[in-house]
Amino acid sequence: MTIDPDPDLLLDARGVAKSFGAVRALTDASLSIARGEVVALLGANGAGKSTFVKILTGALKPDAGHVRIRGAETRVGSPAQARRSGLVPVYQEPSLVPDLDIADNLRLGGTDRDAFQHWMEALAHPDLTLDAVVRDLPLATLRIVDLARALAAKPDVLLLDELTAALPTDLVERVLKVARAQAEDGRGVIYISHRFSEIAALCDRATVLRDGRSVGEARIEPGVEERVVELMLGAKIDLGKRAAEIARPKPEGRPRLAVQGLAVAPKLKDASFTLHPGEVLGVVALEGQGQDELFEALAGFRQPAAGSIEVDGAPARFGHPADAIAAGLSFVPGDRAHALFRERSVRENIAMPFSARMRNWGPLRLRHEKARVAEAIARLQIDTRAQGEVQRLSGGNQQKVTIGRWLAHGVRTLLLFDPTRGIDVRTKRQIYPLVRDLADRGAAILYYTSELEEVPLACDRAIVMFNGRVVDIVEATEADEARLMRAAYGLTATEGAA
Amino acid sequence: MSDIHPETDDRVPPLLRVGRFLKDNPLIPLIGFLILLIGILEVMRPGILSPFWAGNMIKFAIPLAMLAAAQVLTMLTGGIDLSVGIVATSAAFVTATLTPLIGPFPAMAVAMAVGALVGLVNGFGAGIARVHPLIMTLGTGLIATGCLQVYQRFVIATGSDIPDILEWLGTGRTAGLPNGVFLFLPFAAFILWVMRFSGFGRLLFALGSNETAAKLSGVRAWQVLIALYVLSGLIAALTGLLYLGMIRAPSLSLAVPLVLPSVAAAVIGGTSIFGGRGSFAGAIVGALILRVIDTMLTLARMPEGARIALFGLIILAVTALYVRFTETR
Numbered sequence: 001m002t003i004d005p006d007p008d009l010l011l012d013a014r015g016v017a018k019s020f021g022a023v024r025a026l027t028d029a030s031l032s033i034a035r036g037e038v039v040a041l042l043g044a045n046g047a048g049k050s051t052f053v054k055i056l057t058g059a060l061k062p063d064a065g066h067v068r069i070r071g072a073e074t075r076v077g078s079p080a081q082a083r084r085s086g087l088v089p090v091y092q093e094p095s096l097v098p099d100l101d102i103a104d105n106l107r108l109g110g111t112d113r114d115a116f117q118h119w120m121e122a123l124a125h126p127d128l129t130l131d132a133v134v135r136d137l138p139l140a141t142l143r144i145v146d147l148a149r150a151l152a153a154k155p156d157v158l159l160l161d162e163l164t165a166a167l168p169t170d171l172v173e174r175v176l177k178v179a180r181a182q183a184e185d186g187r188g189v190i191y192i193s194h195r196f197s198e199i200a201a202l203c204d205r206a207t208v209l210r211d212g213r214s215v216g217e218a219r220i221e222p223g224v225e226e227r228v229v230e231l232m233l234g235a236k237i238d239l240g241k242r243a244a245e246i247a248r249p250k251p252e253g254r255p256r257l258a259v260q261g262l263a264v265a266p267k268l269k270d271a272s273f274t275l276h277p278g279e280v281l282g283v284v285a286l287e288g289q290g291q292d293e294l295f296e297a298l299a300g301f302r303q304p305a306a307g308s309i310e311v312d313g314a315p316a317r318f319g320h321p322a323d324a325i326a327a328g329l330s331f332v333p334g335d336r337a338h339a340l341f342r343e344r345s346v347r348e349n350i351a352m353p354f355s356a357r358m359r360n361w362g363p364l365r366l367r368h369e370k371a372r373v374a375e376a377i378a379r380l381q382i383d384t385r386a387q388g389e390v391q392r393l394s395g396g397n398q399q400k401v402t403i404g405r406w407l408a409h410g411v412r413t414l415l416l417f418d419p420t421r422g423i424d425v426r427t428k429r430q431i432y433p434l435v436r437d438l439a440d441r442g443a444a445i446l447y448y449t450s451e452l453e454e455v456p457l458a459c460d461r462a463i464v465m466f467n468g469r470v471v472d473i474v475e476a477t478e479a480d481e482a483r484l485m486r487a488a489y490g491l492t493a494t495e496g497a498a
Numbered sequence: 499m500s501d502i503h504p505e506t507d508d509r510v511p512p513l514l515r516v517g518r519f520l521k522d523n524p525l526i527p528l529i530g531f532l533i534l535l536i537g538i539l540e541v542m543r544p545g546i547l548s549p550f551w552a553g554n555m556i557k558f559a560i561p562l563a564m565l566a567a568a569q570v571l572t573m574l575t576g577g578i579d580l581s582v583g584i585v586a587t588s589a590a591f592v593t594a595t596l597t598p599l600i601g602p603f604p605a606m607a608v609a610m611a612v613g614a615l616v617g618l619v620n621g622f623g624a625g626i627a628r629v630h631p632l633i634m635t636l637g638t639g640l641i642a643t644g645c646l647q648v649y650q651r652f653v654i655a656t657g658s659d660i661p662d663i664l665e666w667l668g669t670g671r672t673a674g675l676p677n678g679v680f681l682f683l684p685f686a687a688f689i690l691w692v693m694r695f696s697g698f699g700r701l702l703f704a705l706g707s708n709e710t711a712a713k714l715s716g717v718r719a720w721q722v723l724i725a726l727y728v729l730s731g732l733i734a735a736l737t738g739l740l741y742l743g744m745i746r747a748p749s750l751s752l753a754v755p756l757v758l759p760s761v762a763a764a765v766i767g768g769t770s771i772f773g774g775r776g777s778f779a780g781a782i783v784g785a786l787i788l789r790v791i792d793t794m795l796t797l798a799r800m801p802e803g804a805r806i807a808l809f810g811l812i813i814l815a816v817t818a819l820y821v822r823f824t825e826t827r
Contacts, residue, residue: 322716334521341707343774355697355718
């Protein structure tokens with residue numbers, strides 16, 4: 001559905017495109033807001049949502065297309081200009097200077113104090129003193145402060161980006177009420193959220209992004225979830241044979257890893273599952289549902305606040321990644337930059353865990369090391385033409401190096417966090433059978449992926465996380481994307497959770 | 499489609515290519531620069547080049563190169579050790595004053611223990627309290643300076659003596675070469691081995707390159723840092739012993755003027771102060787270069803103050819130039 005050029009539109013973004021190097025983040029994104037409208041902007045992970053938001057708010061310049069605010073031909077040039085022209089964003093992470101008090105923060109942004117106080121009262125936080133230092137305040141309060149500050153600027157278009165994530169229910173209700181009031185005042189609101197319950201309560205319309213394009217719009221009415229999920233999924237390219245079609249016995253016996261009631265600040269509240277040798281367990285979640293905390297706790301990077309981890313039936317506590325490694329848990333993080341020594345060689349990158357323990361600080365066992373590294377390189381088919389420095393390899397080969405490190409070291413339990421993010425299809429097709437093969441040789445693999453179509457390709461089962469909890473367990477044979485997507489949006493087990 | 503990063507492409511500007519060549523083979527231009535400087539020296543004062551002069555230059559480059567080793571190792575992790583000057587001085591002073599009381603070898607052992615102790619405190623600060631090594635080693639250096647002055651009051655009456663072995667190492671010559679090489683060659687071989695062929699050396703590069711990745715590989719940074727700064731303290735103390743044998747006059751600031759040149763020698767030798775990249779062979783050439791420059795300034799018969807100021811200026815200029823050439827990206 002298209003909208004004719006209309007001077008009454010508060011915001012009109014059309015044909016917005018943006019590439020980062022060879023990666024096309026957006027090809028053709030559009031969004032319009034009329035007076036009195038609340039519009040939800042939806043899209044799965046990697047659909048280009050955050051790039052689009054950055055362009056709307058002037059943090060990035062589009063390669064093509066335009067953003068008009070109030071029908072004027074003003075092209076947004078900077079965040080400050082976007083603010084002046086009437087579009088004010090409020091993000092999940094409050095943009096306040098932590099070491100200043102509230103009053104100073106208001107002064108920095110030129111916010112009117114009386115207006116701010118008025119909105120704080122409307123949001124039911126009248127007792128906040130302005131000389132409180134930002135650093136000392138809880139996150140929920142800061143989000144409200146940030147929102148009140150934005151409202152005090154009398155924005156024509158208010159952009160709320162995941163503002164309600166991890167906010168207590170009563171505050172969520174007030175935020176929704178204030179946003180609704182904005183629309184009734186003839187202003188516009190862009191609402192970004194993973195929660196359908198909030199979208200249903202607040203929004204008039206939803207516009208969906210997929211693979212960098214605006215693929216459709218939907219009026220918010222009963223049953224709209226189905227239509228939105230359909231739009232978000234679209235048609236998919238074939239990536240390889242489904243793992244689920246290969247018959248595999250159900251896991252039995254003692255689990256390699258048993259997680260019970262695990263809670264890790266800030267986002268993981270309650271995760272329980274078991275992982276058996278020979279099994280690839282997928283983890284499906286939208287961004288920020290606690291999966292980062294889950295993996296980092298299992299890898300020894302964070303300490304759990306509650307719950308237990310058992311490895312081979314024995315309770316385990318990981319104070320440092322070295323403890324996790326000693327218990328056989330190897331972690332491949334989502335961001336390769338965290339895992340690689342950029343200016344060191346492929347061999348050194350792969351062999352690093354060999355030297356980690358103090359008893360191995362002496363002479364390098366070069367022959368042993370070379371043999372193990374060569375084996376890992378051969379198994380992963382790493383292109384070693386530029387092996388002198390890892391930073392000269394392609395992204396896919398760099399990713400293989402991070403996995404190869406643990407192949408060389410010996411894998412018992414592998415924690416793969418989005419191992420195929422940002423790599424080419426050919427490399428992806430090499431990684432699925434490799435994961436399968438490792439499992440067949442007795443490894444237990446936990447596999448988080450931001451791409452739903454990978455679940456039936458690589459996993460036996462998948463746990464679905466929403467809002468810090470494991471909300472569903474899906475057999476790979478039943479793991480069609482629509483079901484996973486619905487579960488990931490909290491539409492099955494805990495509908496309406498806040 | 500090429501899997502190789504475009505950086506390896508041939509179509510790069512010539513200056514960048516020179517820079518990249520220097521980055522990949524930092525020793526070649528360094529040695530060239532050293533030879534050039536020696537050539538200039540010969541032009542300034544024809545006939546100065548002789549085996550004796552060369553031996554002398556090497557002799558005074560050795561303590562500088564040893565302290566530079568401490569800088570290279572700490573800089574690999576992104577740190578630095580500014581306490582080496584006062585540690586070397588303390589080691590020399592303690593040895594000289596204790597030798598009449600407890601004999602030469604126990605005195606030297608105490609001196610080495612002092613180095614290890616300061617290193618341990620540095621390692622605790624840098625590795626566990628996570629104080630920046632620059633601040634940490636400046637702080638411990640100051641504390642050690644104070645302690646040394648207090649210590650001096652206690653031993654003021656005992657007199658001082660320099661162990662024979664140190665005098666032999668510091669002043670003697672064998673076949674024209676200073677005896678210091680008998681200490682330095684095994685020392686250099688050990689440092690080069692640590693950096694290239696030991697697990698510990700690999701971890702130093704790893705910590706400087708990417709500490710998160712090192713942690714992910716199971717490396718406990720604090721263990722490495724404590725061991726590193728203890729090693730650095732031991733190197734400084736050993737240097738102090740050798741320097742005592744050379745100068746034969748313990749004072750409370752014996753080796754302190756060597757600190758900045760030791761950092762400069764490491765940086766000129768291609769060690770990055772940001773960590774992850776470094777070469778001890780380069781630092782040795784860097785120490786020789788600094789000694790030749792020092793000789794040139796002495797020959798120019800400048801007043802002491804001007805000489806020191808110019809030396810500082812040249813160190814900064816050479817370092818800045820070299821870094822500019824090799825860090826082009």
